[in-house]
Amino acid sequence: xxxxxxxxxxxxxxxxxxxxxxxxxxxxxxxxxxxxxxxxxxxxxxxxxxxxxxxxxxxxxxxxxxxxxxxxxxxxxxxxxxxxxxxxxxxxxxxxxxxxxxxxxxxxxxxxxxxxxxxxxxxxxxxxxxxxxxxxxxxxxxxxxxxxxxxxxxxxxxxxxxxxxxxxxxxxxxxxxxxxxxxxxxxxxxxxxxxxxxxxxxxxxxxxxxxxxxxxxxxxxxxxxxxxxxxxxxxxxxxxxxxxxxxxxxxxxxxxxxxxxxxxxxxxxxxxxxxxxxxxxxxxxxxxxxxxxxxxxxxxxxxxxxxxxxxxxxxxxxxxxxxxxxxxxxxxxxxxxxxxxxxxxxxxxxxxxxxxxxxxxxxxxxxxxxxxxxxxxxxxxxxxx
Numbered sequence: 496x497x498x499x500x501x502x503x504x505x506x507x508x509x510x511x512x513x514x515x516x517x518x519x520x521x522x523x524x525x526x527x528x529x530x531x532x533x534x535x536x537x538x539x540x541x542x543x544x545x546x547x548x549x550x551x552x553x554x555x556x557x558x559x560x561x562x563x564x565x566x567x568x569x570x571x572x573x574x575x576x577x578x579x580x581x582x583x584x585x586x587x588x589x590x591x592x593x594x595x596x597x598x599x600x601x602x603x604x605x606x607x608x609x610x611x612x613x614x615x616x617x618x619x620x621x622x623x624x625x626x627x628x629x630x631x632x633x634x635x636x637x638x639x640x641x642x643x644x645x646x647x648x649x650x651x652x653x654x655x656x657x658x659x660x661x662x663x664x665x666x667x668x669x670x671x672x673x674x675x676x677x678x679x680x681x682x683x684x685x686x687x688x689x690x691x692x693x694x695x696x697x698x699x700x701x702x703x704x705x706x707x708x709x710x711x712x713x714x715x716x717x718x719x720x721x722x723x724x725x726x727x728x729x730x731x732x733x734x735x736x737x738x739x740x741x742x743x744x745x746x747x748x749x750x751x752x753x754x755x756x757x758x759x760x761x762x763x764x765x766x767x768x769x770x771x772x773x774x775x776x777x778x779x780x781x782x783x784x785x786x787x788x789x790x791x792x793x794x795x796x797x798x799x800x801x802x803x804x805x806x807x808x809x810x811x812x813x814x815x816x817x818x819x820x821x822x823x824x825x826x827x828x829x830x831x832x833x834x835x836x837x838x839x840x841x842x843x844x845x846x847x848x849x850x851x852x853x854x855x856x857x858x859x860x861x862x863x864x865x866x867x868x869x870x871x872x873x874x875x876x877x878x879x880x
Contacts, residue, residue: 594845596703620644621700640664641697649697651737657683658736662690670694673718673735677747678836679870680718680735691733698737699854705739706875713739714752717854719871721835732859732871748872749838751798751830755790755876759842762786763878779844782878783827786842790828797831804861824856827876835869837861840876 589599600615615623624640638652649670650661656675661667671694672684686694698717705715718736746752762785772778783801790800803825827842839857858871 595707597707615704617700617704623701623704638665639701641700643696643700647693647697649694651698651701653738658738659684660686660694660734662693671733671735673720675718675736675738675740675744677744678834679748679872680720681870682720682733682735685720686733694734698734701737702854702873705737708739709875709877712742714742714745714874715739716745717858717873719858719873721868721870735870745874748836749830749840749874750832751838752840752874755828755830755840758786758789759876759878761789763844775845782844783842786827797833798828799826800828802826802829826857826861829861831865835867837865837868837871839871839873841873842876842878844878 587599587601590597596619597615597617600613602610602613605611610625610627612627613623613625615625617623621644622642624642626635626638628635628637635652635654638650640648640650642648648662648664648667650665650667652659652661652665658673658675659669660671662670669684670690671682671686673680673682675681702715702717709715716736716738717734719732720735721732742753759782762782765785766778766781769775769778772781787800790798826839828840830838830840832838837858839854839861841854841857854873858873861871
């Protein structure tokens, strides 16, 4: 996959462009802090009413309170800190459906039209600040700094296929480093145990956002390296990579990926229109049922669907784990390779994405149910009809 870079700026405009981007960066950092604080105080509602045009503060979002009180603007990413003049043409995008895990984001672009920076605010209060490098002089191709609602910050910095993870932000200490290979993530610097849980939590936030952007030949993945299980630790996997790969790179590591995508589309077509079902849950069950049938028809023990695994090492061993068993998690599909690579496919039929730490739970549970495991790759699959 070719990484998108900002094109070199024309001579005479370079200094002004750099200054403008730096000002944008400072503003985005300050405003995402304000937005995260506001989201923690009250849930963001994209359908919140706006002040009518022509009135004082027209176009700004209000608290929706009645009476004689003045409308309360919601802090935003507009040029003056408000939303009155902010819109898609300004790089400000709002999720009007309320179904995405992100609430809104703002992008700034360079003179060539490529995204230079992006600030994402998620509904849970977490934020992502993304930067895309103009040249190798910056030392990276892309960099994503994730801040959880609790304030924990981890930066995922990628150059070609080497990813460095830092705690505390772009200038923080290196806590992990891995290289993406045709077989998956290969650790160069192993995660320090004290940072393992923080890294997983922040990585799941980034994976959720990147999964919502799947398409145009790109696919988000979350790669784990197996490590020896130690009592008292929460898992036996180490997060090694979070990012978007080309479809060809995903297929090189997970041989069945395109077949799984095909089964998902076939299942959705066989299930028929969503409008025929009383709810999205019933529709999802119909798609998953057909999806499982297509995989079962392959009669390959290395390629399974709808199988449950225990989430915790301490749970009593039950084989096979029955559906709904206490402490279990159900995997939509997985592919196991003889070299110890395990690919997990999470099938989604609605807008929701892999949230919180589901990716890590899936990876850990399956790795304990199958052995030996050297690496795990988690990716999301959506039926394309």
